Every structure is written in structure tokens, then in C-alpha cells.
Amino acid sequence: xxxxxxxxxxxxxxxxNVSIVFGxxxxxxxxxxxxxxxSALKHVLVRHEQGAVFAANGYARATGRVGVCxxxxxxxxxxLVTGIADAYMDSVPLVIFTGQVPTTQVGTDAFQEVxxxxxxxxxxxxxxxxxxxxxxxxxxxNAFYIAATGRPGPVLIDLPQDMLKTKxxxxxxxxxxxxxxxxxxxxxxxxxxxxxRLINKSRRPVIYAGGGILISQACEELKQLAEVIxxxxxxxxxxxxxxxxxxxxFLGMLGLHGTRYANLAVNECDLLIALGVRFDxxxxxxxxxxxxxxxxxxxxxxxxxxxxxxxxxxxxxGDVKVVLQALLPLLKKTxxxxxxQRIEELKSLYPLFYHQENVLKPQFVLEELxxxxxxxxxxxxxxxxxxxxxxxxxxxxxxxxxxxxxxxGAMGFGLPAAIGxxxxxxxxxxxxxxxxxxxxxxxxxxxxxxxxxxxxKIFILNNQSLGMVRQLQEFYYDKRYFGVNxxxxxxxxxxxxxxxxxxxxxxxxxxxxxxxxxxLNTPGPxxxxxxxxxxxxxxxxxx
Amino acid sequence: xxxxxxVLVANSPGVLYRVVGLFSRRGFNxxxxxxxxxxxxxxxxxxxxxxxxxxxxxxxxxxxxxxxxVIKVSNITAEEFVARExxxxxxxxxxxxxGEIMQIADIxxxxxxxxxxxxxTLECTGDEAKIKAFEESLRPYGIKELVRxxxxxxxxxxxxxxxxxxxxxxx
Ligand SMILES: Cc1ncc(C[n+]2csc(CCOP(=O)(O)OP(=O)(O)O)c2C)c(N)n1
Ligand SMILES: [Mg+2]
Numbered sequence: 001x002x003x004x005x006x007x008x009x010x011x012x013x014x015x016x017n018v019s020i021v022f023g024x025x026x027x028x029x030x031x032x033x034x035x036x037x038x039s040a041l042k043h044v045l046v047r048h049e050q051g052a053v054f055a056a057n058g059y060a061r062a063t064g065r066v067g068v069c070x071x072x073x074x075x076x077x078x079x080l081v082t083g084i085a086d087a088y089m090d091s092v093p094l095v096i097f098t099g100q101v102p103t104t105q106v107g108t109d110a111f112q113e114v115x116x117x118x119x120x121x122x123x124x125x126x127x128x129x130x131x132x133x134x135x136x137x138x139x140x141x142n143a144f145y146i147a148a149t150g151r152p153g154p155v156l157i158d159l160p161q162d163m164l165k166t167k168x169x170x171x172x173x174x175x176x177x178x179x180x181x182x183x184x185x186x187x188x189x190x191x192x193x194x195x196x197r198l199i200n201k202s203r204r205p206v207i208y209a210g211g212g213i214l215i216s217q218a219c220e221e222l223k224q225l226a227e228v229i230x231x232x233x234x235x236x237x238x239x240x241x242x243x244x245x246x247x248x249x250f251l252g253m254l255g256l257h258g259t260r261y262a263n264l265a266v267n268e269c270d271l272l273i274a275l276g277v278r279f280d281x282x283x284x285x286x287x288x289x290x291x292x293x294x295x296x297x298x299x300x301x302x303x304x305x306x307x308x309x310x311x312x313x314x315x316x317x318g319d320v321k322v323v324l325q326a327l328l329p330l331l332k333k334t335x336x337x338x339x340x341q342r343i344e345e346l347k348s349l350y351p352l353f354y355h356q357e358n359v360l361k362p363q364f365v366l367e368e369l370x371x372x373x374x375x376x377x378x379x380x381x382x383x384x385x386x387x388x389x390x391x392x393x394x395x396x397x398x399x400x401x402x403x404x405x406x407x408x409g410a411m412g413f414g415l416p417a418a419i420g421x422x423x424x425x426x427x428x429x430x431x432x433x434x435x436x437x438x439x440x441x442x443x444x445x446x447x448x449x450x451x452x453x454x455x456x457k458i459f460i461l462n463n464q465s466l467g468m469v470r471q472l473q474e475f476y477y478d479k480r481y482f483g484v485n486x487x488x489x490x491x492x493x494x495x496x497x498x499x500x501x502x503x504x505x506x507x508x509x510x511x512x513x514x515x516x517x518x519x520l521n522t523p524g525p526x527x528x529x530x531x532x533x534x535x536x537x538x539x540x541x542x543x
Numbered sequence: 544x545x546x547x548x549x550v551l552v553a554n555s556p557g558v559l560y561r562v563v564g565l566f567s568r569r570g571f572n573x574x575x576x577x578x579x580x581x582x583x584x585x586x587x588x589x590x591x592x593x594x595x596x597x598x599x600x601x602x603x604x605x606x607x608x609x610x611x612x613v614i615k616v617s618n619i620t621a622e623e624f625v626a627r628e629x630x631x632x633x634x635x636x637x638x639x640x641x642g643e644i645m646q647i648a649d650i651x652x653x654x655x656x657x658x659x660x661x662x663x664t665l666e667c668t669g670d671e672a673k674i675k676a677f678e679e680s681l682r683p684y685g686i687k688e689l690v691r692x693x694x695x696x697x698x699x700x701x702x703x704x705x706x707x708x709x710x711x712x713x714x
Contacts, residue, residue: 121561122568126611129556146611179553180614304605307598 005133006031006164009097010039012140015172018068020044020059020423022052026072028099028112031164044423044452047444049076051416053083053096054442058380058417060092061403063424064217066147067092072099074112077158078119082410084154085123089407090238091211093152095143102162103131117158125153133166138173145176150183151302152215183301187318187326195273195297195314196330202271202295204339205231208254208283211238211406212276212300218321219243219399222275224328230336232343234262236277237391238406245375245395251343252352255283257388260350260540265343266291274298276320279309280407285542299323352392352540356509359533362386362461364509366393369431369459372516377429378403378421382414382438384468386461388538390433412441415458419445422454429457429520436462436489446499449525457520458527463534464489471537496527507531545574546600547626547696549704550589550607551614554580558612562589565610571595571603575628575693581705586614588705590695617704619696626696629668630677631656635685636663644684651677662687 003011009032013021020042025033036043046052049071056067067087071080077098087094101110106129117127126146128139136159143155199205213222219242226233226249233243234251243250251262266272272294277283284290287310297314298306306315316323354363366389369377375397381387381404396402403421405413418432439460449456470484496503504519506512506528519526552558559578566573574592581588593603600618607616636644644663648655653667667677671694678689698704 117557118560121557121564127557178611181611302609304602304609308602 002167002169004031004035004164005136005166005168007035008137008168008170009140009159009164010035010041011170012137012172013041013068014039016066016140016144018066021068021070022046022055022059022420023070024049024052024072024076026074026076026099026112028073028101028161029070029076029097029159030099031161032070032097032099032159044419044448046416046448048442049079050083050412051419051442051445051448053080053094054086054413054416055420055423055445055448056094056096057083057087057092057413058403058420059424060087060094060420061417062378062400062421062428064400065093065424066144067094067420068097069094070097072112073101073116074114077114077116081119081123082408082412084120084156086405086408086410086413087154088123088125090405091152091215092154093147094154095140095147096154096156098156098158100129100158100160103160104162106131106160116156120156123154124156127156127158129158129160130163131160133163133168136163136168137171138177141173142176142178145178146181150181184303184317185301185319185322187299187316187323189326191314191316192323192326193330195316196327198271198295198297198314199229199273200332200334203336204269204342205229205271205273205336206251206265206269206294207231207233207273207275208236208266208277209233209239209242209275210236210277212320213239213242214400216276216301216319216321217399218276218324221321221324221328223247225273225324225331228328228331228333230334230340231273232265232340234258234266236280236283236406237404239277240391241396241399241401244397246397253391255280256285256542257392257538257540258542259352259392260542261343261346263542264346264350266294268342269294272296275324276300278305281309284309354536357533358508360507360509360512360530362389362463362530362532362536363393365459365461365512365530365532366390366433368512368516369433370394372520373429373431377401377431378425380404380414380418380421380430380432382434383409383411384435384438384466385463385471385536385538386433386435386467388468389461411438414438415442415445415449418456419449419452419454422456423452430454432456432458434458434460435467436460436464436486437466440490443495446501450499450501454525455523456525457522458525460492460527460529461532462489462492462529463532463536465534467534467536468538474537475541492527492529501525501527503527503529505529505531544594544596546593546595546618546620547624547694548591548593548604548607549617549619549696550591551581551705552587552589553612553614554585554587555612558587561610561612562607565606566593566603569602569606571599575691577693577695586705590693592694615704615706619698619704622702623699624696625699626670626694627668628671628674628694629666629692630674631664631666631690632678632681632686633657633662633664633688634681635661635687637661640684644681647680651680653677
């Protein structure tokens with residue numbers, strides 16, 4: 001059947017089982033919007049393209065499916081850049097469509113023309129400019145395949161307007177056509193054996209588990225591994241929620257703002273089992289002094305991550321779930337009582353702590369949220385201190401229950417990502433923990449939230465400052481505070497009202513405890529402005 | 544240490560900037576880069592000479608392999624291979640000097656490809672050492688302009704770095 005390319009594109013999305021796209025229109029992309037008119041595909045109109053790409057990102061993280069977003073050429077496309085970079089850093093599968101000026105004008109600095117494939121080359125897994133309509137459908141097939149397989153990531157497709165209006169016959173290819181892209185899933189058997197030998201011999205193993213566990217859905221295998229070999233588990237920030245925060249073997253997060261006992265355990269271990277991680281500098285600090293006594297086993301699907309930052313004794317390229325399934329039968333059940341006793345000792349010597357006072361402490365807010373949701377909620381965060389307090393004090397139980405910008409640390413991520421997550425998982429309770437700074441970056445998406453009738457529970461941990469940066473100035477710049485304290489912060493409760501949302505100010509622990517059950521049980525959205533102690537810091541701060 | 548990499552890439556738009564962008568972004572040093580079509584019209588071959596230790600080289604290779612358009616990366620440094628570079632040099636040559644320069648050309652089996660009123664343009668191919676010696680010999684006459692292609696290389700004998708049956712891409 002002959003259709004115009006833009007209609008074929010929408011049909012292709014249906015073939016890829018896409019049910020929702022996030023977007024913002026403009027001239028160049030109009031053929032696609034025209035095709036959406038008669039499609040069953042749900043289109044979520046955001047208020048800024050950054051909102052579209054962050055929402056697609058939150059959707060993808062929550063559901064494990066490919067997130068899709070659409071923007072027009074020029075400024076529409078450039079507004080996506082931060083969200084694309086975020087997906088690239090955190091390995092989130094996205095397919096992004098951008099409008100482009102007609103092929104006849106490409107390269108002429110036409111109105112609203114930017115070289116978006118050039119701009120995004122270093123922050124996409126791959127990208128395409130489709131000048132030839134005959135290549136459109138195969139390109140879309142390839143894009144979904146590339147985005148979702150191997151180490152996932154964003155793929156951008158740039159669509160010149162005249163191409164979108166060309167007639168083509170709709171025949172959607174069955175498979176991707178790529179010359180050499182073939183992710184390796186199975187680990188090398190010899191290496192897996194070697195890993196098993198090291199593990200069986202080890203006396204003080206620690207498992208260092210990251211986002212790869214969530215991506216390959218290896219949480220169950222991870223749990224088995226930890227329990228069989230009696231090894232404590234520490235998480236990267238991106239890996240949080242892949243291992244239950246309530247499990248006795250859980251060490252919490254490691255690295256800069258990790259628990260003292262996780263960092264000490266890594267310091268003392270004789271074997272580090274690194275699973276789906278990338279030895280990020282926020283984790284390792286100085287590479288030379290990281291895990292000084294340990295041999296390291298590193299499993300990752302991306303060969304380039306292995307040996308990139310740290311010397312590895314047993315490198316295993318493969319999907320971490322597949323590798324763990326091969327590894328588990330080779331392991332001896334061991335109780336390692338002395339080591340676990342040492343771990344318990346570290347935990348009791350150096351617990352996470354804060355001083356409860358009569359003012360509202362951010363850590364207390366997170367503890368209360370944890371208590372009342374029993375760790376079952378989906379928590380989206382923004383970036384800053386509130387994000388780290390969430391990582392420390394909310395003990396995640398469900399895989400994928402934290403939606404947060406890790407590698408890029410992009411403020412403004414929270415609200416749109418929470419919107420995407422809630423749309424992807426309508427049954428879940430989605431809570432946004434944000435900061436007064438971050439929230440002001442994308443709070444225009446409140447309109448999207450209301451329009452989509454989403455019952456988000458928004459907690460602004462309001463310290464009237466860019467707290468995380470203020471903390472850096474306190475520690476490293478002799479308290480020369482500059483550009484971090486807001487002289488004006490809007491009244492968020494009145495703001496909520498403008499959007500027709502109930503809003504509350506909460507400024508004492510008692511008030512929070514009293515109000516929280518009702519807030520969490522409200523059927524619709526609620527905004528809670530938590531006036532927290534502005535002097536509070538994120539501790540520990542290791543390294 | 545310097546390494547010679549042979550990189551087969553799909554002939555798609557943007558492949559060159561992806562490769563070059565990767566080198567600059569990750570701080571790898573390219574000594575030379577030569578690129579052109581191969582026996583297969585869908586495939587280009589890049590010969591890249593890169594400076595760095597074993598770790599750098601491992602990263603370069605792995606990062607190149609991650610690019611979707613890269614089909615194959617071979618490090619041929621330790622293998623037996625034939626490497627050539629072509630240089631064109633335009634030197635000052637007054638009628639009295641021409642004889643001397645032509646003698647130099649003879650020694651290097653270079654060819655005169657253009658003759659101006661006060662200049663000679665020479666073409667020479669060879670490995671790095673030869674090209675360097677050639678350049679040095681011409682220098683006293685005054686090299687006005689010089690251009691090099693960068694090194695290209697193939698393995699000796701019956702060894703290959705290409706891949707069989709590269710699909711006629713639908714793309
Ligand atoms: C887009 C962006 N710009 C700047 C930063 C640098 N930065 C990191 S945390 C932070 C402060 C965040 O303030 P807020 O959202 O109020 O969170 P708080 O630290 O106060 O909890 C800033 C400015 C960033 N991460 N992202
Ligand atoms: Mg703040």
C-alpha cells in the first residue's frame with residue numbers, strides 16, 4: 001500500500017509496539033504530526049522538548065522498553081541535547097525523531113536548520129539522516145534494534161521534510177540490517193571458570209553491582225550469587241534497586257556519597273566482583289587506591305568498559321544475566337562467617353546518621369517516605385543533595401524503582417521523567433523527590449502532568465539554594481558562597497494552585513508524619529513543599 | 544609507540560567524522576589517516592597510525608569497534624605488512640639546479656610530474672624512512688609546498704584484513 005513516508009513512520013512505530021510518544025511540534029515535523037491524527041498512538045504534548053526527551057527517558061527506565069520522542073528541526077532538536085546525553089551516559093534505550101529542513105535546503109543554513117546528527121554524534125549510540133525515503137523503514141528497524149540491544153543507548157533519526165512527504169510502499173523489514181553490529185551475550189567459558197575458581201578461593205569477596213544488572217534483568221541471579229557465596233553487595237548509583245535495600249547482605253551505595261561501610265568493605269576485600277559497572281570516578285576516587293587488596297572480576301556487555309579505568313584480572317564480556325547463569329553452578333556454597341562478621345562490625349561502627357532536631361531534616365523526609373511506602377514506590381529524583389539523600393535513605397526493594405540522572409547528573413530531569421514513568425506504569429505509585437533549584441528548571445511540565453491526569457506526589461526538598469553546590473563551596477572554597485543561595489524562591493504552594501493541584505508547606509517533623517499518610521493516599525497529584533534545614537549536608541563525603 | 548590500524552568502515556555519510564570525532568574526544572593522537580574505497584564499493588578502508596601505549600591502543604580499538612559503521616579493526620603493527628605513502632613536493636629549481644634535483648629523483652625512484660619556470664614538482668612513494676630521506680634531500684633546494692597522503696598498508700602474502708561476503712547493504 002502506498003502511503004507518505006510520515007505515515008509509514010507511524011505504522012513502523014506501531015510495528016515496534018510503541019504505544020506512546022512524547023513530542024513537541026514545529027514546521028519541519030508537521031508531516032509526522034499530520035499522520036498522528038489518524039493513529040491510535042498516544043502522543044504526549046510536553047511544554048519543552050527537554051521535557052519530551054526526559055519523559056521518554058523516564059518511560060524507558062521504568063518499563064525497560066524503548067522510549068520514543070519527536071521534535072522539530074533547529075531549536076526543537078537542540079532542546080533535546082541534554083536528554084540525549086543523559087540517555088547515553090546511563091545507557092537508556094531511546095529512539096528520537098527530529099524534523100529537518102527539506103533535502104534541497106540541507107547545508108544552506110536554512111531557517112531552523114541545525115546539523116543535529118553532527119551535534120549528537122558523540123552522545124548517541126548511532127544516528128541517521130534519512131535523505132532517501134526508500135531507506136526510511138530499514139533505518140527505523142535498525143534504530144530500534146541498536147537502541148535496545150547490547151549496551152542500550154539513544155539513536156536519533158533526522159527526517160527532512162520533503163522526504164517525509166514522499167510516497168512509499170509500506171513494507172516493514174523483519175530484521176535489522178547491519179554489517180558488523182553484534183553484541184556478545186555469552187561470556188567466554190574459560191574466563192567464567194577462572195572467575196569461579198577465584199570466587200571459591202576468596203575469603204573476603206565484595207560484589208559491586210551496577211545498572212547492567214537492571215538492564216539485563218539479572219536481579220534474581222545477583223541475589224543467588226550473593227547468597228551462595230555469602231558476599232555483601234554494594235551498588236553504584238545507577239545500580240540502586242537491583243538488590244533489595246532490606247537484604248542483610250546489602251551495603252548501600254559506594255563511592256563519593258556512599259556509605260562508609262561500603263567503601264571500607266571494598267577497601268578490605270580480596271576479590272571484587274564487578275557486574276555491569278564502569279568504574280566511574282565517583283565510585284573509584286583515585287584509581288590507584290581503589291580496592292587495593294583485591295583481584296577484580298569484571299563482567300560487562302561493553303568490551304570498551306573493561307580495562308578502561310582499572311586493571312582487571314578476569315575480564316568477561318557478555319550479558320551479565322547470561323554470564324551469571326553460567327557461573328552460578330560452578331560456585332561452592334560458602335558461609336564466610338568471619339568476613340560477614342567483619343561487615344556487620346563495619347556497619348555498626350560507621351552507620352549513616354544525621355541529627356534529628358525540631359527543624360525538618362531531609363533525611364527524615366526520605367525515611368518517612370520509605371516507612372509509609374514500605375520501599376514499594378517508584379521514586380524519581382532530580383539532581384543535587386536531595387538525590388543523594390534519596391539514594392542513601394530510601395531503601396529500594398523493586399528493581400528499577402529509582403528513576404534518576406546518574407552519569408550526566410542533569411537537573412530538570414525529575415518532573416518530566418516522573419511523568420514518563422507514571423505513563424509507562426500507571427499502576428505504580430510514583431513519587432518525585434526534587435530540589436527547589438532543579439524543579440525550577442522544568443516545572444513547566446506541571447501542565448503536562450495535569451493534562452495527562454497523572455497522580456504524581458511531588459516533594460520539593462526546599463533549602464532555598466543549590467544545596468549541593470553550596471556544600472562544595474563550604475568544603476572546598478572556604479565557605480565563599482556565591483551564586484548558590486536564591487534570594488527569591490516562588491511560593492510553590494500558590495504555584496501548585498495555579499495548576500489546580502493541592503499543595504502544602506511542611507516545616508516540622510511532626511507535621512510531616514501527621515500529613516504524609518493522607519498525602520500519599522490522595523488519588524490525584526499533590527505538591528509538598530518541604531522547608532528543610534538549609535545547612536544540611538550530604539554525608540559521608542568520602543575520597 | 545606507534546601502531547598501524549586498518550579499519551574497514553561502511554561507506555555511509557558521516558563515518559569519517561565519527562571516527563575522527565572519536566579520536567579527538569577521547570584524546571587519542573592520530574599520526575596519519577588515509578581513507579579510500581576498497582574492492583567493495585560499500586566499504587572504505589582507513590589506515591590509521593596512532594601513537595600510544597598498549598592501554599591507549601586497546602581503548603582506541605575497542606571504541607572504534609563500538610561505532611556502528613565500523614566493520615573491522617585490525618592492528619597490523621606486529622605483522623608482516625607492506626606500507627606505502629605518496630608524497631608530492633614542489634621545490635625551487637632554477638635551470639642550473641634541475642640536473643641535481645633530477646639525480647636525487649633518480650636515486651629515490653621519484654618522478655617529475657610538473658615543471659614550472661622556477662619549480663619542479665616531484666612524486667615519490669615509499670615507506671616512512673624513504674619519504675623522510677627524500678624530503679631531507681630536497682630541503683636544501685627549498686621545499687615550497689609538500690603534501691603527503693598518509694600511510695596505507697596491506698598484509699603480506701596470503702593474509703587479509705578484509706572480511707568476506709560483506710553484504711550488499713540494503714541501507
Ligand atoms: C543542568 C545542570 N546545571 C548545573 C548543575 C550543577 N549542580 C549540581 S547539583 C546543583 C544544585 C541543585 O539544586 P537543587 O535542585 O535545589 O538540589 P539541592 O542540592 O539543593 O538538594 C547544581 C547547580 C547540574 N547538575 N545540572
Ligand atoms: Mg535546593
